[in-house]
Amino acid sequence: MKEQREVISALRGVGVLAGVRWAYVSATTRTLEQYSEADGHDAAWLGNTRFTLFRDRLDRVFACERYAVHSGNDDADLDVLYDQLSSQDIFSMPQLDSGLVRRSNLNGSPGWVCGERRFLLASCDYGKLDSLPWPRRGPTKQWVAGQRNPEPQQPSLFDDEEIGGLEALLAAQRDLDLDTYVVSHTLDRLGGQIELVFGRPRLNTGGGQAWYWYENLLTDPPAGGGRRTDDTPLPTGPNTTPDAPVRLRRSAEERRDDRRSGGQ
Amino acid sequence: MPTADRAAEVAAFFDGARLTMARHLAGLRKSDLAALIEKSPTAVGGWESGAKRPTAATVAQLALSLAVEPGFFAIRPDDIAALSTTPHFRSLRSTSQLARDQAYAYGQLAVDIAGSLERHVEFPEPNVPNFPVTVTSPDDDGPERAARLVREQWGMEDGPAGHLVRLLENHGLLVVFSPPQAATVDAYSFDSRLRPVVILNPIKRDYYRQRFDVAHELGHLVMHGDAEPGGRAVEDQAHRFAAELLMPAEQIRDHLPMSMGGNAWRSLARLKEQWGVSIQALLYRARWLGRLSDVSYRNAMTTISTRGWRRDEPGLITVIEQPSLLPRAVELLAQEGIEDTILIEQCRVPPDLFRVVTSRTPESGGLHALPTTQRAGSRVVSLLGQRPHIEVGHPGV
Numbered sequence: 102m103k104e105q106r107e108v109i110s111a112l113r114g115v116g117v118l119a120g121v122r123w124a125y126v127s128a129t130t131r132t133l134e135q136y137s138e139a140d141g142h143d144a145a146w147l148g149n150t151r152f153t154l155f156r157d158r159l160d161r162v163f164a165c166e167r168y169a170v171h172s173g174n175d176d177a178d179l180d181v182l183y184d185q186l187s188s189q190d191i192f193s194m195p196q197l198d199s200g201l202v203r204r205s206n207l208n209g210s211p212g213w214v215c216g217e218r219r220f221l222l223a224s225c226d227y228g229k230l231d232s233l234p235w236p237r238r239g240p241t242k243q244w245v246a247g248q249r250n251p252e253p254q255q256p257s258l259f260d261d262e263e264i265g266g267l268e269a270l271l272a273a274q275r276d277l278d279l280d281t282y283v284v285s286h287t288l289d290r291l292g293g294q295i296e297l298v299f300g301r302p303r304l305n306t307g308g309g310q311a312w313y314w315y316e317n318l319l320t321d322p323p324a325g326g327g328r329r330t331d332d333t334p335l336p337t338g339p340n341t342t343p344d345a346p347v348r349l350r351r352s353a354e355e356r357r358d359d360r361r362s363g364g365q
Numbered sequence: 366m367p368t369a370d371r372a373a374e375v376a377a378f379f380d381g382a383r384l385t386m387a388r389h390l391a392g393l394r395k396s397d398l399a400a401l402i403e404k405s406p407t408a409v410g411g412w413e414s415g416a417k418r419p420t421a422a423t424v425a426q427l428a429l430s431l432a433v434e435p436g437f438f439a440i441r442p443d444d445i446a447a448l449s450t451t452p453h454f455r456s457l458r459s460t461s462q463l464a465r466d467q468a469y470a471y472g473q474l475a476v477d478i479a480g481s482l483e484r485h486v487e488f489p490e491p492n493v494p495n496f497p498v499t500v501t502s503p504d505d506d507g508p509e510r511a512a513r514l515v516r517e518q519w520g521m522e523d524g525p526a527g528h529l530v531r532l533l534e535n536h537g538l539l540v541v542f543s544p545p546q547a548a549t550v551d552a553y554s555f556d557s558r559l560r561p562v563v564i565l566n567p568i569k570r571d572y573y574r575q576r577f578d579v580a581h582e583l584g585h586l587v588m589h590g591d592a593e594p595g596g597r598a599v600e601d602q603a604h605r606f607a608a609e610l611l612m613p614a615e616q617i618r619d620h621l622p623m624s625m626g627g628n629a630w631r632s633l634a635r636l637k638e639q640w641g642v643s644i645q646a647l648l649y650r651a652r653w654l655g656r657l658s659d660v661s662y663r664n665a666m667t668t669i670s671t672r673g674w675r676r677d678e679p680g681l682i683t684v685i686e687q688p689s690l691l692p693r694a695v696e697l698l699a700q701e702g703i704e705d706t707i708l709i710e711q712c713r714v715p716p717d718l719f720r721v722v723t724s725r726t727p728e729s730g731g732l733h734a735l736p737t738t739q740r741a742g743s744r745v746v747s748l749l750g751q752r753p754h755i756e757v758g759h760p761g762v
Contacts (some may be wrong), residue, residue: 167675168675169670169676176676187599188746342527343487345689345690345693349487349698
């Protein structure tokens with residue numbers, strides 16, 4: 102699969118896939134920590150929280166939306182970037198340059214773009230990735246899954262020039278502004294197991310495979326990360342406010358001496 | 366004195382509470398420490414509770430494993446931890462027990478050091494107004510009244526509050542930066558036998574937001590001496606206290622924008638510099654005081670995000686407020702010929718930690734930080750430096 106090799110190696114090379122993986126592990130760990138049946142949480146809560154946190158973590162690692170920086174200083178206000186993250190999350194967070202990935206939503210569905218490649222998120226039941234029913238998903242996901250296969254394995258039935266041209270025209274209407282892929286994620290709440298793949302979805306109307314190809318993102322070794330530190334020394338600037346009063350404590354003897362000399 | 370002799374001496378005066386403190390500073394569970402020294406967790410528990418006394422050899426082993434001098438475990442004139450209130454940590458759910466224990470132990474250590482220095486120097490007398498506010502009636506204006514009381518009792522003039530850290534110090538509060546390894550824990554505060562303590566986050570390098578933190582922690586100390594820490598209501602009250610202290614409603618209301626059109630952003634930037642608070646805090650204040658509608662507020666916050674201002678708000682002041690009590694004491698004693706090595710010996714704390722506690726500025730870096738446990742989701746970095754016996758990754762070195 103030429104496309105799979107190209108896309109995966111490009112995104113892996115710049116650290117985007119490591120970022121996605123970090124974001125998902127952080128999000129699911131936190132979701133499971135908070136999940137409490139005793140508190141009335143249910144599958145809907147779990148799915149919603151998992152999605153919200155995943156989106157939030159992706160924005161963090163890629164410095165998008167509320168974690169954007171404007172001055173080119175990627176280490177600005179790290180406390181905002183680290184807020185609510187565990188030490189483990191902070192240590193393992195890949196250090197990516199802001200601007201490597203930008204937010205580009207598709208019809209309101211959160212999307213991220215690196216170069217000319219966009220990815221959206223799609224949750225799925227644990228163990229059911231291969232048969233993910235795209236036709237039962239929203240119109241945006243159907244649209245994404247309906248993109249033309251860039252490398253059809255067999256000659257098309259419509260190789261006839263006239264009909265082939267018609268097919269191309271129809272497909273062109275389905276084309277998106279950018280090649281759009283899907284990050285699909287699952288969570289088995291009882292076992293705490295997760296799956297995370299990056300792939301090109303296939304509109305499986307009438308059943309069948311849900312993907313032309315996908316890559317398991319959890320088989321890569323986790324990124325080393327490395328905590329960001331803002332090493333810029335603080336300017337010492339003019340400090341016009343005097344220190345708080347601190348006095349040497351004098352021994353009783355000194356005080357007696359003082360009184361004696363003061364009395365003169 | 367050779368370590369073995371010192372250990373033998375300390376074994377006789379061993380204080381279990383000091384072992385707990387060292388273990389917390391190192392970010393270890395009892396079982397982690399037990400594994401390090403190849404003893405049972407029950408034995409560690411026994412030493413910490415005082416039910417059992419460790420042998421001289423064990424004291425030496427504990428000192429080595431935790432990277433402290435054996436003298437660290439020696440009994441003190443008083444047990445600080447027993448005389449302090451529980452600290453107020455924000456977002457209890459995201460801060461692990463290990464991280465909280467570590468932060469609290471660090472705070473205790475700062476009090477310990479202050480106590481040691483106070484044998485040589487005099488700090489301003491603690492004078493913090495006490496205005497308990499209940500958490501059961503959230504609509505009450507208790508936090509606002511508490512803030513007005515502080516302004517009045519501390520003789521603050523109308524208008525913007527000046528150097529906030531200095532204001533606290535002049536009224537006897539101890540303000541200290543926490544070490545960079547503990548950056549996941551936001552600012553926190555507690556009362557101790559000596560004086561109330563505020564510990565600042567070392568990576569928050571924003572003058573305006575840090576002032577809000579200081580005011581927030583002061584709010585806890587004034588209002589929540591007895592309140593259960595960590596609750597949402599308690600945190601909200603501290604925020605309202607901070608907002609009223611830094612931006613008194615009566616004085617600022619008419620200056621806040623009523624819509625985000627026209628010159629709103631420019632006037633917010635001006636108010637920011639004038640009052641020393643972030644634009645985000647001003648927007649929130651405008652919303653709270655009913656000047657801005659929900660919709661305008663939300664749109665404004667979206668603009669803040671889009672411009673990358675959540676993490677990096679433009680502002681003129683780039684220096685953060687710095688604490689002075691402990692650094693001044695160390696400088697003063699140095700002038701008298703008492704070097705910090707002598708003070709460190711007297712305090713019996715690791716030199717690095719002594720310097721972090723008594724510093725005017727947050728330590729940058731943390732590159733030498735070592736993760737102490739590899740368990741997912743719970744990695745807390747030791748504040749006690751490198752230990753010889755553990756094989757772990759060594760980032761950045």
